[in-house]
Amino acid sequence: MSETAISITDLHFAYGRHKILDGVNLDVPQGSVFGFLGRNGAGKTTAIQLLLGLLAPQSGRCSVGGHDPQTDAVAVRRAVGYVAEDQRMYDWMRVEQILKWTSSFYPTWDHAYAQQLLRQFDLPPKGKIKTLSKGQNTRLALLLALAHRPRIVILDDPTLGLDPIARKEFLRSVITLLQAQGTTVFFSSHLLYEIEPVADWVAILDRGRIVKAAPTDELRDTIRRFVLRPKASMDLSKIPGVLDVARQDGQWNVTVETAGAETRAALSAAAGDDVEELGLNLDEIFEAYVIGNRGREVAPC
């Protein structure tokens, strides 16, 4: 296993009695582009704020670039470029002013690189921040996060509110700028189809837990849906690796995580040869993990 850039161990966080993170474990390999997925309210932003030391966990620990954000938040902030969800910047400043101001916090700030990004992102140096468009705002926030040449970049839903072309441009710049340099990129989104092309790895967070973390290629290769008509009464939830069981007009749709020999044998036992196997698209995969019942709620027939 390669070295990890970010590791999270048994992290718990709650606002009062409202549990947000309930034992999160995650390892982000160095140099990877890591997509962090979840529905609205799944806990993505909270997890990211814990990584930066902006919140304190009830228990568990994390390590970002070898530093603990709870005890050494400054070291973490120096190693990391961070763009918050809906990043706010002082809107009375001009672009060149905020560059100068932000640069004073970072000993490793690269002025030449900042100027290069300014041109590449097509930002007006004299423009006031309040006059920038949403897309320009996002690009400016990214510039401020990258110009100190961080080893790790954490982006909280960076493409929220951008149009499809701006989104693609944004992802393209993440790939060409950061991946070439071997920077680790950890970014959250609730759109699986947006994450898939750019991410090496994907983790799905649901109700405060990681329900799946895997290399992106593996997702569509291994997850399968079987359509069958069970012959006799049968508890399909006993089948290993079942994510979701849905019934429709006497047909059963069984979604499984990895369709190994054991699973296939169990399904054949239930329905004989009348088993149809389908691959899933990303929306269906996400759905299977997030609202899949893992076979529990369906009564045996």
Next chain:
Amino acid sequence: MFIRIEPSSSSPIYRQIMDQIRRQVAAGMLKPGDKVPSVRQLAGQLAVNQNTILKVYNELCREHVLEVDRGNGTIVAQGNSTLSMSDRKKTVAALLREAAVQAIHMGIPPEQTHALLEREYQAILAEKKRSPHHE
């Protein structure tokens, strides 16, 4: 090289790209010796992770669809003569086995499966004849 990624497809992105390149070579739209874009270029163009493109190129080199031309990048392989006939047959047999499994699962009888294979083969040959000779 024109490649289109279908996000709603059930096949992974690397396989979509691989299949499209393989098809373009089979149909003669990419000719032996033609240069394909660099990993970085294609990754940027498609907004796809570089490792995905790298995986595609490595896999296609292994299959002798593409080859690395030292100092000149990656090119379409000059014929498939590097593999012995028995190895080539083995590769195709493995793919056909998957197709046969699917055919059995989907209840398509053997003769109809044969007919489907024949039709696809002829379609690609026809496409190859029609494809314009670009320089």
